[in-house]
Amino acid sequence: MARIISVVNQKGGTGKTTSVVNISAYLARMGYKTLILDMDPQASATLYLGVDPSSVEFSMYDVLLKEAISFNDIILSTGIEKLHLAPAHVSLAKTDINLADNANKQYRLKEKLADIKAKYDYILIDCPPSLSLLPINALTCSSEVIIPLQPKYLSLEGLKQLKSSLDRIKSELNPLLKILGILFTMVDMRPKMTKHGIDLVRKHFGNEVFDSIIRICSKFNEAPIAGQSIFDYNHNSKGAEDYKRVTEEVINKKRIFYRRGISRSIKVPKRIKRLFNAT
Numbered sequence: 707m708a709r710i711i712s713v714v715n716q717k718g719g720t721g722k723t724t725s726v727v728n729i730s731a732y733l734a735r736m737g738y739k740t741l742i743l744d745m746d747p748q749a750s751a752t753l754y755l756g757v758d759p760s761s762v763e764f765s766m767y768d769v770l771l772k773e774a775i776s777f778n779d780i781i782l783s784t785g786i787e788k789l790h791l792a793p794a795h796v797s798l799a800k801t802d803i804n805l806a807d808n809a810n811k812q813y814r815l816k817e818k819l820a821d822i823k824a825k826y827d828y829i830l831i832d833c834p835p836s837l838s839l840l841p842i843n844a845l846t847c848s849s850e851v852i853i854p855l856q857p858k859y860l861s862l863e864g865l866k867q868l869k870s871s872l873d874r875i876k877s878e879l880n881p882l883l884k885i886l887g888i889l890f891t892m893v894d895m896r897p898k899m900t901k902h903g904i905d906l907v908r909k910h911f912g913n914e915v916f917d918s919i920i921r922i923c924s925k926f927n928e929a930p931i932a933g934q935s936i937f938d939y940n941h942n943s944k945g946a947e948d949y950k951r952v953t954e955e956v957i958n959k960k961r962i963f964y965r966r967g968i969s970r971s972i973k974v975p976k977r978i979k980r981l982f983n984a985t
């Protein structure tokens with residue numbers, strides 16, 4: 707039975723799609739049958755994998771809204787062996803309005819996935835930057851969540867809100883939901899705030915933070931244009947090294963690297979400290 711992992715953050719541009727595509731690509735390379743569900747009307751994962759969303763006959767929208775359409779009608783192969791894609795379409799933006807009167811609106815994805823989840827080892831869900839019905843459907847059927855996060859002040863403020871939304875979904879809709887890891891992305895260690903942010907999140911969330919971090923790497927802007935994962939585009943890049951490590955943590959479900967101590971030498975601004983003391 708597949709491990710179903712949602713990749714969420716209501717903040718835009720935190721590295722959700724980049725993480726979904728590259729973690730999935732590495733899982734497939736390791737021989738795991740992997741499926742990406744693109745739940746974002748922007749269709750970034752679909753585009754990244756070289757599929758034109760306007761050319762697909764049926765998409766995630768049809769699976770969620772139409773009884774007669776199943777996953778078998780929409781799943782596509784990708785250029786990567788063992789990696790499949792359930793594509794998005796811009797019509798997904800109408801999901802909230804069109805599901806509004808449906809009694810099972812938070813469980814549509816869970817119901818539809820029941821037929822196919824035994825066929826895969828991993829299902830990764832790329833969520834849009836919102837807390838609409840699309841990510842709620844994703845979180846209701848997931849066992850685990852990855853939260854890509856940039857170590858910046860405003861992103862940390864958003865993490866507090868996201869954590870309380872996840873707690874609510876866990877208590878009201880899916881008691882099995884667990885945080886697999888907060889994943890620091892686009893990390894540039896030069897500004898002081900980066901270290902403050904990483905240290906504080908590690909201190910506050912402990913084991914819920916991946917040991918691996920994803921460093922800033924220009925190849926991530928180029929790989930989607932080539933329609934390639936970072937491993938195919940440049941397997942010697944630091945981006946490839948980082949996503950390989952984080953995927954190993956995903957597979958092993960445990961932290962595999964030495965956890966550096968919280969630095970005491972840096973004076974953490976009160977505003978940031980307060981953010982976490984309040985949760």
Ligand SMILES: Nc1ncnc2c1ncn2[C@@H]1O[C@H](COP(=O)(O)OP(=O)(O)OP(=O)(O)O)[C@@H](O)[C@H]1O
Nearest residue numbers: 718719720721722723724835892921922923926927
């Ligand atoms: N480690 C990295 N280094 C440099 N650029 C990166 C890195 N990770 C992602 N990017 C770039 O940052 C941008 C945002 O990344 P991505 O699309 O993965 O974010 P997202 O959270 O999915 O965005 P959205 O919320 O709009 O769905 C993209 O242009 C991507 O190529």
Ligand SMILES: [Mg+2]
Nearest residue numbers: 722723746750
């Ligand atoms: Mg995205």
